[in-house]
Amino acid sequence: MKHLNKLFVAALMALSLNAQAQDEDNPWSIGFGVNAVTTRFGASADFTDNFNKYFKVSEWNILPSVSYINVSRHIGNNFSVGLTGSVNKIDKLYLDEAATTHIITAVPVDDLTYYGADAIVKYSILPKSWFNPFVHIGGGYTWLDEQGNGTVNGGVGINFWFTENVGLTVQSTYKHSFENQAEANVPRHIQHFAGLTFKFGGKDTDKDGIYDKDDACPEVAGLKEFQGCPDTDGDGIPDKDDSCPDVAGLKEFNGCPDTDGDGIADREDACPEVAGPASLKGCPDTDGDGIADKDDKCPDVKGPRENGGCPWPDTDGDGVLDKDDLCPNVKGTAANKGCPEVTEEVVKKLNDYGKTILFNSGKSSFKDETIPVLEAMNAIFKEYPHAKFILEGHTDSDGSNALNQTLSENRAAAVKTWLVEHGIAADRLKSVGFGETKPIASNKTAKGKAQNRRVEVKLIKE
Structure with missing residues (x-):
């Protein structure tokens, strides 16, 4: 008895360290409480007579202390196996002395010490319910004082689970010995049990109330609805499936938010605060030119991408965009690529000036009064910055043909040089000399010769 009490104390200490919920989650259980032994049941050879006074507690042998442990x-x-140790004091013993008379009589005894050691195989009928009936079979050995017998056992019981951790167990076990009951060391009997049962042994590493075997995230505490996995941002998507676990989002975006509601997750949205089309990575395009506002230098006016989203300017207002206008600051025509057309009147005016260019006699240097003429011609050339011209030099017939040819070439080149030095692009001008070969008047008179000494200007048409 003293040793059994020590066993109870050890069991209680173990429970204080690990008492949780039993079955496949917590496979171990330990129970203890009181037991009662009645020898009336099984004393008679008549099976029905064994139930006579079955519930008469006054005929039970009860030890008023913790008297069993399982x-x-x-x-x-739903199956479990176990061992039960029990102790009792027998002062009420009932036997059928003749074993055939069916007359059950009380046998006077003086506090026989009862010890039981039994193995049990139990089948639970409703293992997940607070109301958990079970049936059991087994076998064991029972002692009354120094006498003992083996028994075959069977019975029923019920667990009432107060919490996931603790339950009340009531159980009745019939222990059958095959000896003659009139001479048996241990008569057949029923042993009733009532006590507390604790279940334990399940592993819950993260202490979230979900056992590791059922926990999809056993190392980190989580929620039951997510098989033990956490949902840090509380968006209903467990972290393990959430592409944005720290910020609440939507299921269709794997837990990531769509702040502007444009159907593009923020992490893929170049403009997460403002709605925009997927084609522009979620950024708006106010003017609809296909360029996102953030990249558009003129977000409110349509324009080509090549010009940063701004429309091409037409500075001179001639209808030819600056990008195509060779003369963006001077009105021109589309046919002349935005530059003004060189009319016949303009060419005539240039030639009128060309006829008044005066050179020093026999030389290609200019007389002083010619400079204003050259300046007037230069102003006209600048009005047509992309037009190209040929400067033709001509002489009268005085002197040799060779000398006149050279002189005409030099004089035409001198006009070109002066114009280039005063701002006209060299590639716009070409000079050529014809000597005395193309007179426009008679070389027999001074007036005719003066007309033949000239510089002509012709437009190069492309």
């Missing part, structure tokens, strides 16, 4: 382990499919 340890069991769940093995699967």
